[in-house]
């Protein structure tokens with residue numbers, strides 16, 4: 001690790017990383033994030049992480065696949081809107097690899113996850129506890145290995161993961177508060193372990209994995225339609241983004257061009273998903289500090305917004321509107337005018353609501369300075385989306401690595417430095433406004449033509465990566481087809497995977513009653529993380 | 532403060548007096564629900580919602596029941612934090628194996644008489660996820676279930692209808708168009 005930085009190749013990565021020549025079937029459209037492929041020897045895995053971190057590459061995720069007799073591990077790094085996809089192969093009978101956590105703390109949980117699902121041991125990992133596995137399968141079983149049956153070998157009743165070794169804080173006056181997996185509100189399952197002194201939180205430890213339902217395993221063997229239905233249910237609040245990323249990946253694998261009209265409509269759906277979630281969450285953040293007025297008003301705006309989704313596109317949350325090769329529903333004849341009407345009305349309403357929040361001193365008193373995530377920490381953890389942007393990390397795929405149709409648009413990206421709840425709310429308000437503008441821009445560039453191309457059977461083994469800036473941040477999906485035109489591997493990477501760890505940091509030193517508002521201001525998806 | 536008051540006055544009361552969206556008509560269902568809650572539950576029906584492994588889509592629509600349009604509390608229905616206070620358990624998702632015990636414990640903690648509604652295609656039959664090494668599938672495979680509310684996710688109005696149907700089936704004479712549970716393919720003409 002103390003080596004001087006090896007000379008860089010033209011790729012920006014060290015020379016021991018071998019570039020893979022792009023295969024001939026590549027870009028059907030030039031406008032998607034540039035992804036360069038490399039292979040590296042397993043013994044250089046940790047060294048690569050150190051060198052890449054020093055060269056300011058951002059760690060975006062890892063995934064694995066059982067390609068008997070080897071396990072293939074893929075790493076995605078990003079710098080200035082360009083991606084490097086680095087693979088390594090480890091024999092299945094000697095599954096050991098050095099950990100990348102010392103260079104990239106973001107790798108921590110993802111490596112533990114890969115250990116639980118594939119059995120790959122990351123030597124010198126600082127925290128070898130199980131992560132995604134509770135008691136649903138044994139420590140000798142690895143569900144994502146080919147040999148492991150999809151049905152598993154479950155006991156009649158799965159015991160709770162009662163003896164998970166949480167980190168203990170000791171000392172006089174330190175109490176422990178266990179919360180979950182069933183929470184007090186109408187929210188997803190997960191466990192939080194607080195160590196507190198009085199009201200002050202010394203430490204929070206998250207324990208996730210309760211919503212793990214084997215999405216990656218049950219994706220195997222599906223046809224493209226079946227996969228996109230599943231992708232749309234990875235995280236219900238991000239159904240458009242996940243479906244879009246999965247479709248991009250499949251279309252890239254098949255070399256299938258998507259009609260321009262469908263591309264623009266997909267972006268329109270994604271912007272609507274962003275607005276709907278921001279509206280609902282700002283309302284909930286108001287509710288978490290007892291500001292019923294804000295909760296009602298934003299809840300009302302979200303409801304009206306969802307109803308128009310239902311009327312125009314047939315589903316309130318826009319599930320199943322995106323399909324391989326295009327979109328399932330066209331914009332109705334009066335659609336554009338109704339969307340513009342709604343946009344004007346919503347803009348007007350938000351313009352009156354915004355000062356009502358900003359000028360309310362008791363509300364701002366709860367939000368300002370609460371749950372601060374310093375920019376340094378956000379960068380180290382690889383945090384994404386509005387959580388990162390509220391902590392000064394100026395990153396948005398739509399602008400930095402534009403994919404169709406954002407390459408045709410100008411994207412404004414709001415950034416703040418405070419990193420507190422107030423900043424996250426402010427950024428989300430700005431993003432609503434920007435997305436409303438984008439909706440009009442998208443309608444402007446909406447070309448005539450078909451909404452769908454007929455599906456093309458991909459080459460055996462064809463693979464693809466799809467990228468979307470979802471409302472939560474950078475989201476991607478990897479798809480590889482088998483020999484039969486069916487899915488051999490699907491890995492969706494929800495931004496929550498990286499954002500959850502931010503909550504543990506920003507809550508330290510806060511008081512217990514501020515936890516709900518801090519949690520909501522980050523709003524990680526349990527389902528999207530657990531898969 | 533002044534801004535809030537003007538806003539409140541301008542918006543007025545939006546709680547639904549009219550049919551909402553394409554679901555069943557809330558103006559018909561609502562009063563019947565209120566009546567049933569008042570007769571059968573002395574005016575107060577306490578619901579404990581448990582997400583046993585859903586994709587969170589169902590949660591979004593259950594949360595929407597509390598927005599000013601549905602304002603489900605006006606019918607005497609409220610969501611409670613403890614299963615010990617609950618008359619009705621509203622369970623979403625296929626039950627993940629990791630949530631199996633937690634769900635069973637929540638069910639056992641409820642006082643008798645208790646009712647259980649499985650929500651969404653997932654709760655009803657495992658939906659898109661089915662049964663696997665990580666998922667037990669439908670809610671009834673883990674705890675006894677008294678009724679299901681289908682949909683992916685069921686819209687808030689369909690949820691209201693499902694709750695009414697469970698607590699007093701005799702009262703339910705409203706025809707039940709349930710477009711949200713159709714597979715999307717059949718809605719192409721919309």
Ligand code: SF4
Pocket residue numbers: 233236584585586587588589623624625650651652653654658659682683684685
């Ligand atoms: S029924 Fe649909 S919305 Fe509900 S949890 Fe299942 S997939 Fe998600």
